[in-house]
Amino acid sequence: MSTKSHLVFIPSPGLGHLVSTVEIAKLLVDRDGRLSITILIMKLPFDSEVDSRIESLAASIAAGIHFVILPRRNPSPDTSRVAFLTDFIESHKADVREAVADLNMCGSPQLAGLVVDMFCTTMIEVASELSVPSYVFFTSSAAALGLLLHLQSIQDEHHMDLTELEGSDAELDFPCFRNPLPAAKFLPSDVFINEAGRLLLSHALRIRETRGILVNTFTELEPHAVEALAGLGAPPVYPVGPIVNIKVESRRGTEGNNSPKGFEILEWLDQQPETSVVFLCFGSFGSFDEDQAKEIARALEQSRRRFLWSLRQPPTKGKLEAPHDYANPAEVLPEGFLDRTARVGRVIGWAPQVAILSHPAIGGFVSHCGWNSTLESIWFGVPIATWPQYAEQQLNAFELVVELGLAAQIKVDYRKDLVKGSNFVTADEIEGGIRKLMESHEAAERRKKVKEVSEKSRKALVEGGSSYLSLASFIENVQRQ
Template identity: 45%
Template sequence: MSKSEVVFISTPGSIGNLVPLVEFAQLLVNHDPRFHASILTITMPQRPTIDTYIQSRAAASATSINFLHLPTVEPLAEDENQSYLAYLSLLIEKHKPHVKHTIADLMSSAESNRVVAFFVDMFCTSMIDVANELEIPCYMFFASPATFLSFMFHIPVLDAEISDDFGDLDTELTIPGFANSVPPLVLPTALLSKKGDTYPCYLSHTARYKEPKGIVVNTFKELEPHALSSLSTSHVPRVHAIGPVVDHNGPAQWQDPDLYESVVKWLDDQPPSSVVLLCFGSMGSLSGPQVREIAFGLERAGFRFLWALREPPKSSVYLPSDPANVDEVLPDGFLERTCKFGLVCGWVPQVKILAHQAIGGFVSHCGWNSILESLWYGVPIATWPIYSEQQMNAFEMVKELGLAVEIRLDYREGSDLVLAGEVERSIKSLMEGDHVVRARVKDMREKSRMALMENGSAYKALEGLIVELMPKI
């Protein structure tokens, strides 16, 4: 029996965008066997772990999802003044002919009934042109929260109203997706200044957000009711809140299985909800001085901890790495003094660690995937944003939703150090102080699971999307 094809493409090099997109593709084909998914991938040699993830998922989803590697394009000329987003946007643009050719082949294949949709992500907006040329309905898959989607739609309005750099403003901003006014310093670093090429890139992408037929957002109604309501206007394509879409297995294939087993064994020996996990995502790392302040704060707080410590990458196109020698980046004697209640390790599959009963708190960079994982397993967060939209996510979690404890809301590269005393106070608040936040997180845990059940809000949203994709069937 031929199946209807759904095609996806994700921003290259971004595991945070790729993983939920793959999980959504899997959710769609599992929910309705009439679909088959093809995921187009742009290779970045600087990030081989992403290829490892793709190989693993391709093997696990051999019959329902096909991963198609696009041909490489002529290498981009290096420009030290070019931002990473500008580099990515040009790289994606150069792949348009390959994408058009690949989808055209799918459309002419005898194995496929028809290509019913092409899903692009937040920075692949140039691929809307391909969908239009091939006369395929185009949708956007948005891996960040509804609050940030609302902000992306509002950027052109702010740009027209405010001539100054946002980072220089001394007044808070009114953004439709937020119930509270938003401090300018929780905007993404790339948007604090209008100088350079990153800010125009954002404007260029957001200018095209009205073009897709619909937008699929990895969130759910019970979590972001205000933000989703703000998006229900004639100026925004129909929004489908189909989350939380979470990879519950985690990228375990990235790391040494012996290390993972030793970490789990250590956790098995700890009391329930007694350990605070410190993990800053696949792209998150901190400076040496900041690492030492965290170490002193952990030692003073005295709670059990598991710390996934990473070294900064060589440049923005590379990922952080595990330290060759943790003794060199930690204070003298730290490991010896904390060996009875703490464990420092390299990369671990975060979602599997959050699922462990010993975890009672999570110091997080506030990537949206991490937030959804923590809510799914009922683990409260202490906010330590680093890059991308994480500052706005942290603001939402603390000020809008009351689902997290604040360490910092506006931390980013170049911020003043979070000193040991602040780390100590925040961890104590996370682990024993704020029972209201912990109760709210537990409640949201149940709501996140109910959303995906039959007749849940996300289940109904997915059903509505399928009706759009295949209205005559």
């Protein structure tokens, strides 16, 4: 069959979702020359980093992939913080219709479907209007997908009030986990808030309507969760990961590494012994106030470990904006800390994370457990110490520590997005987690296990691997339409 087909991807706003979408688009057009892809981009009103990142992505994009930047929209001032993302995406629905109509008019190949992000399920309605299939690109784990589907089922079919689980001692059995899940500690915070929970689980209901789900995982990492999805009423599931931007062959020319800061960071790592450095980084929206930053600093100094710490300043209270670098980190750190640790550590702002994780000097990663970061760490064989912040990160921490045995823990119930959460971690707790990650007897066993899973992650993507074959099945599904 030589018929050309066109897919339109609609990622959720935010760098993590955009980068994953671009990477899977590259995989698809590389695998099948009949496919072309347009990526529709919604730009958050406060995320300035996306503009420069889009430029760099566009410069290196593969043939057959095109970007369309949608008009920037601002939700109503009356929109609640909980509903902001939902309303922001909804406000782009007319723009998506217009962009797809323009593609049809300019002679693009036949539209084969819309592939919508896990948070853009409202766009499934646009696919229905156009009489084309819709698919979901689920940028988190198979376990998170299974949990979402199961929660929607027990709420809508069994009328369970999920908000009552907040603060409870209940341990729930979920088909996607082998172990009982302590609900109050590990369920996403949105589940405990009426409006947020309703919006979150509405995505699960819509996901059931689609023709298939691409999941950013690989079967060897989550065999139990992947197998459980069929019994949860999910459409066909295609584990196609790990979908990560891991091209670091030219270290100083990727992911912004050619900036003076990126170059300096990697030069410093070059001077450190193999697996000696603990890397602390908490994602695009991870940040700490002064009191918590001081505790981290004390822990690092007490541990006497080499460290590289990406420290970001929290957004201004009450403002919708992303964290940014401190102008002068010394102002929020213990007096003299930078001088006392100058020979063993570096405090930085933005971090070229992929290049750092790929460096042989890195021996452990203190992480927020965002799924992209988790997959990058696994790819490079770097063990994690979990310190989740928000969204589904507590759930990811549970999977890494309890289900898979791939991580140590610092704190598993820390929540920045819930007032009643445990929002302070002491220096002793942090130091203990770093020692478990880097020094304990279990650390050696854990490092060995992570290396084994790293090898499996690479094999999954090559010809004959599980994700390679799963992507082929998805392409076949698209071409049949």
